[in-house]
Amino acid sequence: MTTVDKSRTPLARARDAVWNPSTASMRLLALAGVAVNTGIIFTGGAVRLTSSGLGCPTWPKCTGDSLIPTAHPSHSPINMAIEFGNRMLTFLVLAAAVAVFVAARRLRPRRPELVVLAALQPIGVLAQAGLGGVTVLTKLHPATVSAHYLLSSAMIFVAFLLYVRVGEGDGPAVRVVTPLVRHLTSALVWVTVVVLAAGTVVTGTGPHAGDAQAERFPFAIETVARIHGLTAWAAVALTLVIAWLLHRTNAPARPRRAAHVLIGALVAQGFIGYLQYYLEVPAVLVGIHLLGSALLWIAVLHVLYTQRVRPDA
Numbered sequence: 001m002t003t004v005d006k007s008r009t010p011l012a013r014a015r016d017a018v019w020n021p022s023t024a025s026m027r028l029l030a031l032a033g034v035a036v037n038t039g040i041i042f043t044g045g046a047v048r049l050t051s052s053g054l055g056c057p058t059w060p061k062c063t064g065d066s067l068i069p070t071a072h073p074s075h076s077p078i079n080m081a082i083e084f085g086n087r088m089l090t091f092l093v094l095a096a097a098v099a100v101f102v103a104a105r106r107l108r109p110r111r112p113e114l115v116v117l118a119a120l121q122p123i124g125v126l127a128q129a130g131l132g133g134v135t136v137l138t139k140l141h142p143a144t145v146s147a148h149y150l151l152s153s154a155m156i157f158v159a160f161l162l163y164v165r166v167g168e169g170d171g172p173a174v175r176v177v178t179p180l181v182r183h184l185t186s187a188l189v190w191v192t193v194v195v196l197a198a199g200t201v202v203t204g205t206g207p208h209a210g211d212a213q214a215e216r217f218p219f220a221i222e223t224v225a226r227i228h229g230l231t232a233w234a235a236v237a238l239t240l241v242i243a244w245l246l247h248r249t250n251a252p253a254r255p256r257r258a259a260h261v262l263i264g265a266l267v268a269q270g271f272i273g274y275l276q277y278y279l280e281v282p283a284v285l286v287g288i289h290l291l292g293s294a295l296l297w298i299a300v301l302h303v304l305y306t307q308r309v310r311p312d313a
Contacts, residue, residue: 038295045286100162105118146204149196161305178249191238205220262302265299
């Protein structure tokens with residue numbers, strides 16, 4: 001059994017986790033990737049909700065002649081600081097992505113699938129940085145803002161899958177649920193993708209554009225909110241059926257617990273969604289709902305991947 005030297009500094013232990021990784025440390029690094037990508041969704045929403053989306057009006061510089069915030073006649077120092085702070089957080093996400101990639105390369109025995117999944121993370125961060133630049137240069141057009149969010153959701157998926165695969169073997173997957181449950185869960189994943197995409201359309205149609213200059217989608221907010229709500233109810237219905245089938249078929253405890261967690265997440269997210277609608281979308285509730293969307297996506301993925309086991313090859 002390997003013992004942990006508690007006298008070593010946190011920095012030294014972190015370096016070892018990357019340079020001499022174990023399965024346990026690799027899982028922690030993968031989980032960190034899930035966390036930072038979830039966090040960047042929340043902080044990106046905070047930028048928009050505080051009308052700081054164009055706090056740094058150019059890209060990659062903050063202003064025309066400076067990489068960092070400087071006095072600008074049309075932007076307040078607070079808005080500039082919020083937007084610049086969010087840009088700086090990208091480096092934290094990149095650091096986590098590079099760390100997990102290095103660890104995947106250094107893990108012994110090497111597992112090629114983990115290396116590929118880990119490599120997608122720094123690639124995704126760079127893509128996000130470029131898309132962030134496009135978002136600023138298009139003055140926060142809602143299509144680019146939506147793409148920004150959806151790319152973060154895709155990165156959460158990759159990071160979560162890496163977390164799952166590190167804890168599994170490389171043998172063939174063994175399903176622990178019935179084929180019907182598996183198919184319904186696959187449908188739930190795709191319905192959730194539609195829910196998230198529809199949510200970005202609602203956001204791009206309503207207030208909180210991020211800046212007074214930003215365009216909006218030319219839709220009726222009531223219509224797109226209703227469509228978003230219907231897709232969310234479809235996800236709720238699928239989840240309830242899946243949970244019932246898991247109980248009826250005496251499935252293992254892990255997928256049943258995951259389904260129960262997802263039901264709780266759906267109830268909480270639905271309550272916040274309807275509350276923000278009836279209260280005319282206050283910024284605080286919008287931010288909570290945005291964070292909830294990322295957590296809901298993780299809960300759906302958790303349901304999916306608890307329905308199998310993969311032993312060592």
